[in-house]
Amino acid sequence: MIDNDQVKQIANLAKLNIxxxxxxxxxxLNNILAxxxxxxxINTDDIVPMSHPLNMVQRLREDEITETDNSxxxxxxxxxxxxxxxxxxxxxx
Amino acid sequence: MHNKTIAQLSxxxxxxxxxxxxxxxxxxxRINSSNLNAFISVTADLAIEQARAADDKIAQGKANILxxxxxxxxxxxxxxxxxxxxxxxxxxxxxxxxxxxxxHNLNQADLVMLGKANxxxxxxxxxxxxxxxxxxxxxxxGKKTPGGSSGGSAAAVAGxxxxxxxxxxxxxxxxxxxSLCGITGLKPTYGRVSRYGMIAYASSLDQAGPITQTAQDxxxxxxxxxxxxxxxxxxxxxxxxxxxxxxxxxxxxxxxGLPKEFFADGLDDDVATKVLAAxxxxxxxxxxxxxxxxxxxxxxxxxxxxxxxxxxxxxxSRMDGVRFGHRCDNPKDLDDLYLSSRTEGFGEEVxxxxxxxxxxxSAGYYxxxxxxxxxxxxxxxxxxxxxxxxxxxxxxPVSPTIAWDLGSIKNPVDxxxxxxxxxxxxxxxxxxxxxPAGFSQNLPVGLQLIGNYWSEAKLLxxxxxxxxxxxxxxxxxx
Numbered sequence: 001m002i003d004n005d006q007v008k009q010i011a012n013l014a015k016l017n018i019x020x021x022x023x024x025x026x027x028x029l030n031n032i033l034a035x036x037x038x039x040x041x042i043n044t045d046d047i048v049p050m051s052h053p054l055n056m057v058q059r060l061r062e063d064e065i066t067e068t069d070n071s072x073x074x075x076x077x078x079x080x081x082x083x084x085x086x087x088x089x090x091x092x093x
Numbered sequence: 094m095h096n097k098t099i100a101q102l103s104x105x106x107x108x109x110x111x112x113x114x115x116x117x118x119x120x121x122x123r124i125n126s127s128n129l130n131a132f133i134s135v136t137a138d139l140a141i142e143q144a145r146a147a148d149d150k151i152a153q154g155k156a157n158i159l160x161x162x163x164x165x166x167x168x169x170x171x172x173x174x175x176x177x178x179x180x181x182x183x184x185x186x187x188x189x190x191x192x193x194x195x196x197h198n199l200n201q202a203d204l205v206m207l208g209k210a211n212x213x214x215x216x217x218x219x220x221x222x223x224x225x226x227x228x229x230x231x232x233x234x235g236k237k238t239p240g241g242s243s244g245g246s247a248a249a250v251a252g253x254x255x256x257x258x259x260x261x262x263x264x265x266x267x268x269x270x271x272s273l274c275g276i277t278g279l280k281p282t283y284g285r286v287s288r289y290g291m292i293a294y295a296s297s298l299d300q301a302g303p304i305t306q307t308a309q310d311x312x313x314x315x316x317x318x319x320x321x322x323x324x325x326x327x328x329x330x331x332x333x334x335x336x337x338x339x340x341x342x343x344x345x346x347x348x349x350g351l352p353k354e355f356f357a358d359g360l361d362d363d364v365a366t367k368v369l370a371a372x373x374x375x376x377x378x379x380x381x382x383x384x385x386x387x388x389x390x391x392x393x394x395x396x397x398x399x400x401x402x403x404x405x406x407x408x409x410s411r412m413d414g415v416r417f418g419h420r421c422d423n424p425k426d427l428d429d430l431y432l433s434s435r436t437e438g439f440g441e442e443v444x445x446x447x448x449x450x451x452x453x454x455s456a457g458y459y460x461x462x463x464x465x466x467x468x469x470x471x472x473x474x475x476x477x478x479x480x481x482x483x484x485x486x487x488x489x490p491v492s493p494t495i496a497w498d499l500g501s502i503k504n505p506v507d508x509x510x511x512x513x514x515x516x517x518x519x520x521x522x523x524x525x526x527x528x529p530a531g532f533s534q535n536l537p538v539g540l541q542l543i544g545n546y547w548s549e550a551k552l553l554x555x556x557x558x559x560x561x562x563x564x565x566x567x568x569x570x571x
Contacts, residue, residue: 053522
């Protein structure tokens with residue numbers, strides 16, 4: 001079970017504002033965690049975690065430049081840019 | 094014309110019975126007069142342009158079997174110069190600056206994109222109700238859900254607004270809507286179809302596949318969708334096959350496994366009856382049936398609803414209002430920019446899954462949740478390995494019920510439980526299909542086929558043989 005304070009902290013980590021629905025969110029998250037709690041019913045002491053369905057190893061390639069410069073088209077869809085940079089509110093005065 | 098399969102339309106184009114432009118206009122008119130809300134964007138001008146180019150190729154004798162065939166493209170695939178929203182307000186203004194590999198492959202094969210199909214927001218949902226653009230309606234009954242998350246794609250094919258569509262399946266999102274809409278859907282083996290440019294939900298589970306009227310059509314579409322892609326680091330180098338080549342093979346001697354866990358409490362009686370009747374049909378075609386057990390399949394729901402939210406919380410962190418997508422007005426500072434953009438841009442279900450994932454991955458909880466779920470994933474995969482030592486294919490229901498009333502499932506956990514039979518194949522990475530198996534209360538029932546790794550051609554062969562002997566897949570909504 002998690003409480004409202006923990007939910008506020010999770011929301012902060014996830015960069016979401018849920019203050020309007022805090023009680024409801026806490027309740028819903030607890031319902032999902034109750035479902036997840038079924039996992040503890042199985043003993044998995046000697047089981048290797050499965051991170052890839054086919055146990056593939058990461059494919060490597062030569063360290064070569066494969067991307068062309070798409071900055072103009074990528075920045076064309078950005079909310080705010082200037083001189084090839086993405087603009088955000090001032091962080092340091 | 095709109096009841097024809099891809100195979101039949103292709104023949105019609107070849108014979109010059111109609112042109113691709115005529116075919117495309119016919120579907121665009123049907124989309125225009127439809128109230129299913131199956132599409133987020135209709136790309137009529139682009140479609141006509143692509144159809145003209147296809148007609149030129151046909152005239153020059155340079156056509157392939159898919160040249161000039163229209164399709165609905167799930168709005169999760171990036172399409173260069175075309176809005177790609179993933180069903181979210183967050184990406185309502187996102188014009189993709191490049192093509193997903195699947196989009197590229199379909200373009201190369203001269204298909205004609207009619208538009209971008211509706212879907213649950215970021216593919217998180219089982220009913221298409223979490224879409225920012227409103228729910229899609231089931232063509233069989235407008236009060237019912239078409240399923241999800243590829244509900245727009247499935248409704249488009251079932252409602253004959255497109256002869257075929259693309260979908261993605263992270264926990265059942267191709268098979269379940271195919272089942273609830275009475276059409277054919279295939280989720281290939283993980284890594285078979287490139288994920289490049291497919292907006293990520295849960296990267297270790299996501300897999301794209303075809304949604305069609307028939308298995309024969311699914312094979313045609315998979316032939317151009319599948320293949321190694323160096324742009325996707327999880328793409329497999331396993332050789333592809335001609336998925337159409339074995340469709341007509343006999344299935345005499347096929348051994349079908351029926352997992353007892355798929356027919357336990359929670360399965361609607363009439364759905365069970367229809368699924369078992371379909372299995373009987375396979376026996377008549379020369380297959381034998383064996384009872385099997387997948388003892389850990391009940392844990393697929395809790396394992397999935399940890400693994401998927403964890404991966405989505407990481408994948409969706411890129412939606413921050415800085416480089417693309419929604420940005421809030423007048424942010425006070427950088428933190429407010431992130432917080433307000435994300436709070437305004439994401440819907441309720443997406444926020445819930447991000448929160449669960451963030452919690453499960455946070456310091457002190459990783460072992461208890463994500464690691465534990467990954468271990469259970471291994472157990473589920475081992476269950477299948479043991480089963481496939483004895484049987485060629487596993488069959489069962491896709492969804493525990495037929496399509497339900499839109500708006501009737503209010504508790505998120507109740508919606509998650511509807512995914513019980515589809516999640517295991519994603520967790521294990523196995524290929525699986527849904528094919529029409531009959532009707533209950535005038536709504537379609539799907540039969541699920543789960544195969545061993547890389548057995549797509551075999552699954553399509555099995556499905557095709559069933560469709561040669563039955564007519565469930567030829568039924569159309571009024």
